[in-house]
Amino acid sequence: MAGWRAAIARRFEARTGVPTGPENVTVTAGGQAALFAAHMAVCDPGDVALMCDPFYTTYPGTIRATGAALRTVPTRSEAGFAPQRDDIRARAEGAASLLINTPNNPTGAVYSLGVLSGIADACREADLWLISDEVYDGQVWEGAHLSPRALPGMEERTLVIGSMSKTHAMTGSRLGWVIGPPEVIDGLIELAHGTTYGVPGFIQDAALAALELGPAFEDKIAAPFRRRREIALQGLADQALIRPVASQGAMYMMLDVRATGQSGAAFAEDLLERRRIAVMPGESFGTAAAGHIRVAMTVDDAAWEAALKEILSHAKELCDA
Amino acid sequence: MAGWRAAIARRFEARTGVPTGPENVTVTAGGQAALFAAHMAVCDPGDVALMCDPFYTTYPGTIRATGAALRTVPTRSEAGFAPQRDDIRARAEGAASLLINTPNNPTGAVYSLGVLSGIADACREADLWLISDEVYDGQVWEGAHLSPRALPGMEERTLVIGSMSKTHAMTGSRLGWVIGPPEVIDGLIELAHGTTYGVPGFIQDAALAALELGPAFEDKIAAPFRRRREIALQGLADQALIRPVASQGAMYMMLDVRATGQSGAAFAEDLLERRRIAVMPGESFGTAAAGHIRVAMTVDDAAWEAALKEILSHAKELCDA
Numbered sequence: 001m002a003g004w005r006a007a008i009a010r011r012f013e014a015r016t017g018v019p020t021g022p023e024n025v026t027v028t029a030g031g032q033a034a035l036f037a038a039h040m041a042v043c044d045p046g047d048v049a050l051m052c053d054p055f056y057t058t059y060p061g062t063i064r065a066t067g068a069a070l071r072t073v074p075t076r077s078e079a080g081f082a083p084q085r086d087d088i089r090a091r092a093e094g095a096a097s098l099l100i101n102t103p104n105n106p107t108g109a110v111y112s113l114g115v116l117s118g119i120a121d122a123c124r125e126a127d128l129w130l131i132s133d134e135v136y137d138g139q140v141w142e143g144a145h146l147s148p149r150a151l152p153g154m155e156e157r158t159l160v161i162g163s164m165s166k167t168h169a170m171t172g173s174r175l176g177w178v179i180g181p182p183e184v185i186d187g188l189i190e191l192a193h194g195t196t197y198g199v200p201g202f203i204q205d206a207a208l209a210a211l212e213l214g215p216a217f218e219d220k221i222a223a224p225f226r227r228r229r230e231i232a233l234q235g236l237a238d239q240a241l242i243r244p245v246a247s248q249g250a251m252y253m254m255l256d257v258r259a260t261g262q263s264g265a266a267f268a269e270d271l272l273e274r275r276r277i278a279v280m281p282g283e284s285f286g287t288a289a290a291g292h293i294r295v296a297m298t299v300d301d302a303a304w305e306a307a308l309k310e311i312l313s314h315a316k317e318l319c320d321a
Numbered sequence: 322m323a324g325w326r327a328a329i330a331r332r333f334e335a336r337t338g339v340p341t342g343p344e345n346v347t348v349t350a351g352g353q354a355a356l357f358a359a360h361m362a363v364c365d366p367g368d369v370a371l372m373c374d375p376f377y378t379t380y381p382g383t384i385r386a387t388g389a390a391l392r393t394v395p396t397r398s399e400a401g402f403a404p405q406r407d408d409i410r411a412r413a414e415g416a417a418s419l420l421i422n423t424p425n426n427p428t429g430a431v432y433s434l435g436v437l438s439g440i441a442d443a444c445r446e447a448d449l450w451l452i453s454d455e456v457y458d459g460q461v462w463e464g465a466h467l468s469p470r471a472l473p474g475m476e477e478r479t480l481v482i483g484s485m486s487k488t489h490a491m492t493g494s495r496l497g498w499v500i501g502p503p504e505v506i507d508g509l510i511e512l513a514h515g516t517t518y519g520v521p522g523f524i525q526d527a528a529l530a531a532l533e534l535g536p537a538f539e540d541k542i543a544a545p546f547r548r549r550r551e552i553a554l555q556g557l558a559d560q561a562l563i564r565p566v567a568s569q570g571a572m573y574m575m576l577d578v579r580a581t582g583q584s585g586a587a588f589a590e591d592l593l594e595r596r597r598i599a600v601m602p603g604e605s606f607g608t609a610a611a612g613h614i615r616v617a618m619t620v621d622d623a624a625w626e627a628a629l630k631e632i633l634s635h636a637k638e639l640c641d642a
Binding site: 172195202 | 351353354366379383385494495511515516517519522523
């Protein structure tokens, strides 16, 4: 549907200033299908696909399904989990693509212009496709979302992954997209023909209606997470046991629990057992977020505030023991 | 959703007698996604995937997307376009799978027990996975639909492709499935996780409701095609210029136009230009259906009857010229 592809293009252009038309957009059965399709487009079997650590849990399976070989670029808590130019350079040999995610799940990082420029430099130097997962682009708590597709020389080597899941709370409708050069998009339309035949028209209609509600609707969807992030930053102020890292976007916070002397996994397990609070250990997202836990800001404000107090009290108990 | 997978399993078991449970079923974003997933499951990159000629037009792209190499097994109009054991045997070297489709698009063939036994023999001998596309299983005009999964020794090497598209006229909802051994299904669930994350729950709910309407509803959907097939067989009786081939199932008829001296492509083009009737040339489905045209029984009865008369009159005109 040209109308729906055009609406996606208009949203991207309005947010980035990069001229974008329906010929730059293909629709997929969710952001997951967009990630799979983007890697299918730019990686041949055996090519190395780079991704940053920590990473969203489905990334490895999605990339392996395309036949590409996985290699991780580590990031550091101390650098807000943002990937650095030299770390990419050092691992770019034989790589066809780099997958980034800003705003980031699981870390809550939003990549700055400086970070993105470093990524772009590394991609141009090593002739990498940049696959930029921007499904949380409507959830930025400090500054603004920047897409690397807007940087010089990047439009022709960037595939942006988008989705209705987060910005419009339409996760269950499985509606995503890829934005990129028309010749790649043409190939992805062929791939869609052979793998799904397309996305139900009535879902596309619903998504078009949702998109036409404009940025005010997206702000409304994002507001509770913005509010809970403020609650958390206040609740965790004036102590050094539990340190929020990054916390610039997305509906997650990464908390550094290393001062308790515990691993993220041990902390999370204890927390579940003793306080009945479920969080994800940083270790479940690779190796770079060891000693951290990821908390999802998806419970109501009161429960959120209470849970943070419990987490803090649990950490203190561990240190007093 | 176990309820929906169980409903698919019950439908298959009721039609074939083969004990089938939810552990034998995975849900996909349409039959096309099921075909892609099934080939991903059993073919490694570079493996040969066999398919019959003539073939549904998306098959080559779907198979190539998995990284498998394509090899066709020819069928013959004179044998009702049913694949023969020896033709499969002769092409099985290095092959990992064979894709069949019964009832067949584009030919309208429904494979007999004899044909299916020959296919099963060839698959067992050459250690092939059989991918059996049975999306038209509710549209059989003579005899009954048989699934090769019910034949001795075939349950462990057969993946059945199904869909709500044809039997329940839910093409636009993109809801399909694969039925097979639990260990393959487990792998396909992993693949779904990495490629689509699943199918919208509300579509699964709708499909479950449709399935619960039972066989009477499927018969109602199939009735117009059954009626139009009778109209066509009567309309084409007592002449030898246009010969319906197979015509045992599905919403298509393959018509042999070789007696007119024209190719299917030339006949179809002329027919469009001079009579404003659009049909598919047999040549668009491979090489085995050259000199044929495929007509879709998807116009109302009066238009269908009139179109057949026009086609016959057009053929006579060609011969008189």
